[in-house]
Amino acid sequence: xxTKAILLIMDGLGDLPNGKKTxxxxxxxxxxxxxxxxxxxxxxxxxxxxxVAPGSDTAQLQLLGYPPREYYCGRGPLExxxxxxxxxxxDIAFRANFATMENNKITDRRAGRINTQDAKxxxxxxxxxxxxxxxxxxSTTEHRGALILRGKGLSPDVSSMDTHHLGKINPAMPLDGxxxxxxxxxxxxxxxxIVSERLGKSKINDERAEKGLKVANTILLRGAGxxxxxxxxxxxxxxxxxxxxxxxxxxxxxxxxxxxxxxxxGATGTKDTDLKSKGMAAVHELERHDFVxxxxxxxxxxxxxxxxxxxxxFIGKVDKELIPILEKSGAVLIITGDHSTSCERKEHTGYExxxxxxxxxxxxxxxxxxxEFSAMKGGLGHINGMSIMPFILNSIGKGxxxxx
Amino acid sequence: xxTKAILLIMDGLGDLPNGKKTxxxxxxxxxxxxxxxxxxxxxxxxxxxxxVAPGSDTAQLQLLGYPPREYYCGRGPLExxxxxxxxxxxDIAFRANFATMENNKITDRRAGRINTQDAKxxxxxxxxxxxxxxxxxxSTTEHRGALILRGKGLSPDVSSMDTHHLGKINPAMPLDGxxxxxxxxxxxxxxxxIVSERLGKSKINDERAEKGLKVANTILLRGAGxxxxxxxxxxxxxxxxxxxxxxxxxxxxxxxxxxxxxxxxGATGTKDTDLKSKGMAAVHELERHDFVxxxxxxxxxxxxxxxxxxxxxFIGKVDKELIPILEKSGAVLIITGDHSTSCERKEHTGYExxxxxxxxxxxxxxxxxxxEFSAMKGGLGHINGMSIMPFILNSIGKGxxxxx
Numbered sequence: 001x002x003t004k005a006i007l008l009i010m011d012g013l014g015d016l017p018n019g020k021k022t023x024x025x026x027x028x029x030x031x032x033x034x035x036x037x038x039x040x041x042x043x044x045x046x047x048x049x050x051x052v053a054p055g056s057d058t059a060q061l062q063l064l065g066y067p068p069r070e071y072y073c074g075r076g077p078l079e080x081x082x083x084x085x086x087x088x089x090x091d092i093a094f095r096a097n098f099a100t101m102e103n104n105k106i107t108d109r110r111a112g113r114i115n116t117q118d119a120k121x122x123x124x125x126x127x128x129x130x131x132x133x134x135x136x137x138x139s140t141t142e143h144r145g146a147l148i149l150r151g152k153g154l155s156p157d158v159s160s161m162d163t164h165h166l167g168k169i170n171p172a173m174p175l176d177g178x179x180x181x182x183x184x185x186x187x188x189x190x191x192x193x194i195v196s197e198r199l200g201k202s203k204i205n206d207e208r209a210e211k212g213l214k215v216a217n218t219i220l221l222r223g224a225g226x227x228x229x230x231x232x233x234x235x236x237x238x239x240x241x242x243x244x245x246x247x248x249x250x251x252x253x254x255x256x257x258x259x260x261x262x263x264x265x266g267a268t269g270t271k272d273t274d275l276k277s278k279g280m281a282a283v284h285e286l287e288r289h290d291f292v293x294x295x296x297x298x299x300x301x302x303x304x305x306x307x308x309x310x311x312x313x314f315i316g317k318v319d320k321e322l323i324p325i326l327e328k329s330g331a332v333l334i335i336t337g338d339h340s341t342s343c344e345r346k347e348h349t350g351y352e353x354x355x356x357x358x359x360x361x362x363x364x365x366x367x368x369x370x371x372e373f374s375a376m377k378g379g380l381g382h383i384n385g386m387s388i389m390p391f392i393l394n395s396i397g398k399g400x401x402x403x404x
Numbered sequence: 405x406x407t408k409a410i411l412l413i414m415d416g417l418g419d420l421p422n423g424k425k426t427x428x429x430x431x432x433x434x435x436x437x438x439x440x441x442x443x444x445x446x447x448x449x450x451x452x453x454x455x456v457a458p459g460s461d462t463a464q465l466q467l468l469g470y471p472p473r474e475y476y477c478g479r480g481p482l483e484x485x486x487x488x489x490x491x492x493x494x495d496i497a498f499r500a501n502f503a504t505m506e507n508n509k510i511t512d513r514r515a516g517r518i519n520t521q522d523a524k525x526x527x528x529x530x531x532x533x534x535x536x537x538x539x540x541x542x543s544t545t546e547h548r549g550a551l552i553l554r555g556k557g558l559s560p561d562v563s564s565m566d567t568h569h570l571g572k573i574n575p576a577m578p579l580d581g582x583x584x585x586x587x588x589x590x591x592x593x594x595x596x597x598i599v600s601e602r603l604g605k606s607k608i609n610d611e612r613a614e615k616g617l618k619v620a621n622t623i624l625l626r627g628a629g630x631x632x633x634x635x636x637x638x639x640x641x642x643x644x645x646x647x648x649x650x651x652x653x654x655x656x657x658x659x660x661x662x663x664x665x666x667x668x669x670g671a672t673g674t675k676d677t678d679l680k681s682k683g684m685a686a687v688h689e690l691e692r693h694d695f696v697x698x699x700x701x702x703x704x705x706x707x708x709x710x711x712x713x714x715x716x717x718f719i720g721k722v723d724k725e726l727i728p729i730l731e732k733s734g735a736v737l738i739i740t741g742d743h744s745t746s747c748e749r750k751e752h753t754g755y756e757x758x759x760x761x762x763x764x765x766x767x768x769x770x771x772x773x774x775x776e777f778s779a780m781k782g783g784l785g786h787i788n789g790m791s792i793m794p795f796i797l798n799s800i801g802k803g804x805x806x807x808x
Contacts, residue, residue, distance in 0.1 A: 001749065361422045361748075363755065363776055379777075381786040383454060390455030394754030401752055402452055403459025403472060404479045404627060 002359060005332040005392045006282055006292045009063065010318060011056060012300030013337025014353040014372055015311070018344045023299070023311035024354065024371040029319035032335065032356065035327065037368040039360025043380025044352035044372070045388075047339055051350040056300070059338035060253050064293060065236060065389030073256070074156055074225020075249075080146040082252025083138045087227040092154045092184060095223040096137060096147035097162065098122065098216035101196060106166050110143040112214030118204055119143065122216055125198045133187050137219070140248050147221060149187060155180035155226070158188060162220040172221070188221055195219050232258030237389060239398050242285035245295035246273050259293060260285065271298045271310070275318060279325030286329055290396060296322070303341035311343060332395045333358040334388070335370070355380065359395055406763065409736040409796045410686055410696045413467065414722060415460060416704030417741025418757040418776055419715070422748045427703070427715035428758065428775040433723035436739065436760065439731065441772040443764025447784025448756035448776070449792075451743055455754040460704070463742035464657050468697060469640060469793030477660070478560055478629020479653075484550040486656025487542045491631040496558045496588060499627040500541060500551035501566065502526065502620035505600060510570050514547040516618030522608055523547065526620055529602045537591050541623070544652050551625060553591060559584035559630070562592060566624040576625070592625055599623050636662030637695075641793060643802050646689035649699035650677050663697060664689065675702040675714070679722060683729030690733055694800060700726070707745035715747060736799045737762040738792070739774070759784065763799055 015022040036042065046052070047059045048068075057078055058068035076093035087093065098119055100108035119139040126137035126147070133151035140146070157175040172188035174181030196218040199205060205215040233241050235258075243254025243261045247269030254261040264281040266274025273296065282294045296318060302311035326333055336355035339348050354375035365379030383391075393399040419426040440446065450456070451463045452472075461482055462472035480497035491497065502523055504512035523543040530541035530551070537555035544550070561579040576592035578585030600622040603609060609619040637645050639662075647658025647665045651673030658665040668685040670678025677700065686698045700722060706715035730737055740759035743752050758779035769783030787795075797803040 362420050363780070365780060379780040381448075383786075387454035390453065390754060392455070394455040394457060397749055397751075397753075399455065399457050399754050401457050401459050403462025403476065 001397055002330065002332045002361065003396050003398075004286050004290050004329070005334065005396050006286065006294055006326055006329065007063070007334045007388070007392065008294045008322075008326065008336070009060070009296065010299040010315065010335070010337050011295065011297045012303045012339060012341030012348065014340030014351055015303065016340075016342050016344060016349070016351065022372050023308055023315055023343065025373070026308070026312035027315035027319065029316060029370070031319045031323040031327070033369050035323070035333065035358040036356055036370045037366060039364050040356050040358050040367065040370070041363060041365045041380050042354065042356050042367050042370060042375040042378025043383050044375050044378070045336060045355045045383050045385055046352050047385035049384065050352070053348040053350040054339050055348070056338055057249060057253065059385070060250065060295070062385040063338060063388050064233070064253070064257060065386070066230065066257055067386060071230050073227060075223030076146070076156070076225035077227040078225070078249055078252040078256055079223065080138075080148055080252065081255040082248030082250070083140045083146040085136065085138050085146060085148060087148065088150060089227065089229055090154070091227045092149040092156050093225055093227060094147045094221040096145045097220045098139070098143040098145070099218050099220045100214040100216065101169065101218040105168055106220070108214045109162065109164070109166065109220065111216035113142050114208075114214070114216045116141050118208065119145070119216065121204050122199060122202060125202055126195055126219060128191070128194060130187050130190050130194070135191055143216070144248070147219070149184065153180050154184045154187075156224040157181045158185045158224050160222040160224070161188065161192065162222040169218070192218065230257060234258060237393060238400065239290040239393065240288070241291035241293060242289045243293045243295070244278055244282045244285060245269065246278070247295070247297050250295045254293065260289065269297050271301050271314065273298060275321040276325065279322040283325060283329045286331055290398060291392065299337070300341050303343050304346050306343050306346045308343040332392070334392060352382065355383070357395070362395065405801055406734060406736045406765065407800050407802075408690050408694050408733070409738065409800050410690065410698055410730055410733065411467070411738045411792070411796065412698045412726075412730065413464070413700065413740065413742050414703040414719065415699065415701045415742055416707045416745030416752065418744030418755055419707065420744075420746050420748060420753070420755065426776050427712055427719055427747065429777070430712070430716035431719035431723065433719055433774070435723045435727040435731070437773050439727070439737065439762040440760055440774045441770060443768050444760050444762050444771065444774070445767060445769045445784050446758065446760050446771050446774060446779040446782030447787050448779050448782070449740060449759045449787050449789055450756050451789035453788070454756070457752040457754040458743050459752070460742055461653060461657065463789070464654060464699070466789040467742060467792050468637070468657070468661060469790070470634065470661055471790060475634050477631060479627030480550070480560070480629040481631040482629075482653055482656040482660055483627065484542075484552055484656065485659040486652030486654070487544045487550040489540065489542050489550060489552060491552065492554060493631065493633055494558070495631045496553040496560050497629055497631060498551045498625040500549045501624045502543070502547040502549070503622050503624045504618045504620065505573065505622040509572055510622075510624070512618045513566065513568070513570065513624065515620035517546050518618070518620045520545050522612065523549070523620065525608050526603060526606060529606055530599055530623060532595070532598060534591050534594050534598070539595055547620070548652070551623070553588065557584050558588045560628040561585045562589045562628050564626040564628070565592065565596065566626040573622070596622065634661060638662060641797060642804065643694040643797065644692070645695035645697060646693045647697045647699070648682055648686045648689060649673065650682070651699070651701050654699040654701075658697065664693065673701050675705050675718065677702060679725040680729065683726040687729060687733045690735055694802060695796065703741070704745050707747050708750050710747050710750045712747040736796070738796060756786065759787070761799070766799065
């Protein structure tokens with residue numbers, strides 16, 4: 001009996017044919033197709049519910065058995081976890097980007113995609129204390145970072161300061177009538193004023209200006225969320241798990257729910273990630289855990305760029321470089337996506353995601369190719385993302401009996 | 405139009421092929437397969453939800469239209485009903501086993517599988533009154549029995565005294581901070597002390613000891629539950645039903661929800677049950693009722709023993725001895741299980757259960773064999789256990805219109 005499982009999420013895997021073929025249909029993927037024929041069962045999955053396009057954060061939470069309606073804390077805390085910050089109950093966390101501001105107007109939302117080294121040097125200018133609120137910032141890659149407000153009487157019900165457009169900076173506003181939201185918005189606005197002044201004076205920015213680079217002279221806050229401890233994955237499911245991912249958000253989700261999140265060399269969270277390295281890390285984690293969540297982002301990146309061929313080639317690369325490593329582990333393999341992303345629309349859609357479970361000792365449907373149309377006829381039928389964790393625990397003989 | 409229905413539950417019916425065949429695939433079952441081809445429609449059913457392995461109690465409740473989340477009262481009251489006891493609102497009931505204790509340690513959890521006659525003779529030593537609490541015991545078969553605590557201020561939130569292992573006896577503990585749980589645990593512990601002393605002095609046990617048999621000198625309590633009246637089957641669904649079963653638990657479930665539960669000669673609730681007798685009883689009950697729940701336990705027993713061939717042969721016996729009797733009744737036949745039990749794992753699993761509905765006048769899929777893999781392609785698709793009662797009522801033209 002197989003006693004371990006790997007859940008491989010190819011972000012944004014499913015697609016629409018748009019009169020031609022989907023990336024999964026185009027891809028050369030002899031290994032995945034062989035697994036399907038030899039010991040697979042396929043189906044189509046609505047991660048949240050039929051027709052609903054999820055974000056990557058809510059989708060992964062649902063697949064990991066943490067329904068977002070109950071457990072979604074907003075993007076901020078997940079980003080902060082992803083940055084490796086230590087959160088405390090009640091912290092208000094944000095995604096925080098370095099940006100370029102001229103005459104109170106944002107002229108570059110990413111400070112010219114400032115290099116990670118410069119950003120790291122500016123990091124210390126950003127953390128500060130305002131009245132009784134401690135403000136902690138951590139820069140991650142390029143312009144990206146996360147920021148925490150720690151103090152009493154704060155609220156996540158505040159507006160985003162990042163309009164996602166250039167132009168006048170948005171002051172933070174309370175989103176309800178509470179004193180907590182009012183206080184939080186005021187702190188955010190005071191912080192923005194102080195940090196902009198400090199960054200404006202920094203030597204790093206002087207040097208960048210001299211080199212003709214965009215200055216990183218403000219911070220844009222968005223995705224406010226409050227951190228509340230959730231039951232750990234082990235508490236919830238009785239098995240220990242690990243998360244192998246490159247992107248900060250996915251590592252953050254892993255840490256948020258108490259999965260072990262190893263640092264994986266070459267895992268970039270983008271198209272150029274080292275798939276072999278991730279595969280080996282997943283198999284290595286399987287030695288100490290019963291379950292590994294393995295996240296690959298490239299499929300979604302190519303979809304958002306509208307690059308159908310790139311998406312198909314990336315699936316082919318996963319098939320060639322990653323699948324053989326996973327197959328050798330002897331684990332139950334669940335190969336799917338977190339949502340469908342359309343290369344034509346360049347955005348997430350609410351179409352179901354194809355799912356393939358490789359488990360030759362269990363019930364198989366013998367379907368020879370894996371794609372959206374084969375999956376339509378699969379033995380799993382149409383399933384919901386919330387069933388994935390019970391399904392996996394059952395597959396490896398670690399589910400709990402309901403009743404007696 | 406068919407106006408009556410029989411729901412035949414073969415306990416633990418579904419299985420995994422484990423590289424070979426499932427019991428359903430192996431079984432010789434010309435009658436079932438003929439019904440399928442002639443007028444059947446198949447599907448796969450998640451009784452609770454996909455991937456969740458139910459206990460037999462929760463599973464039957466769900467199938468009978470009493471979702472366990474709302475109606476599960478714990479094992480104790482169902483066992484007490486099964487033993488034919490009269491429960492009153494607020495009774496705390498337990499599964500209660502005769503056991504052998506030496507120096508305060510359990511050395512046999514079943515008192516050497518004491519024969520039913522000896523157990524019956526010891527029965528009167530067990531019932532007693534402690535303070536304001538009446539304690540009522542009824543022995544059923546061999547070491548098995550049920551016990552009721554009747555009194556004010558009691559709670560089912562107490563720990564099991566049966567660890568399912570040999571060794572030191574577990575004192576009952578309150579599972580919350582309530583005075584009711586504390587009182588109940590104290591009564592349980594006092595009861596155990598008194599009953600052990602009484603049984604230790606009994607003549608029956610002296611005789612057993614002389615014969616070299618294990619003495620039945622204590623009672624182990626587990627599965628505490630509180631009885632609250634639930635709407636009867638007739639109140640809930642507008643039709644009268646009967647329950648034909650051998651096992652005490654299943655008869656108990658029938659009585660709990662107000663089904664008629666006839667005594668069926670030769671229905672043992674184990675592998676050696678008299679299938680013809682059960683079939684005739686079911687058809688007889690159909691004269692006075694629109695619906696019969698017919699439970700057969702053998703399939704589950706063979707699965708827990710890891711006896712794949714035994715399971716297949718038992719299915720063959722059901723096909724040969726039971727199905728023709730049911731077919732002749734002219735009722736809609738629903739043939740399924742309450743959960744899948746794996747012969748390899750020897751335990752309940754969360755894999756779907758195959759279901760076959762024989763109703764030649766309704767929509768059929770013409771599939772010629774009934775097993776887990778045919779059911780995957782069946783016309784019913786993937787259904788949930790909570791849909792069975794509405795489906796049955798609809799099949800016999802006795803559903804209620806929702807709306808107007």
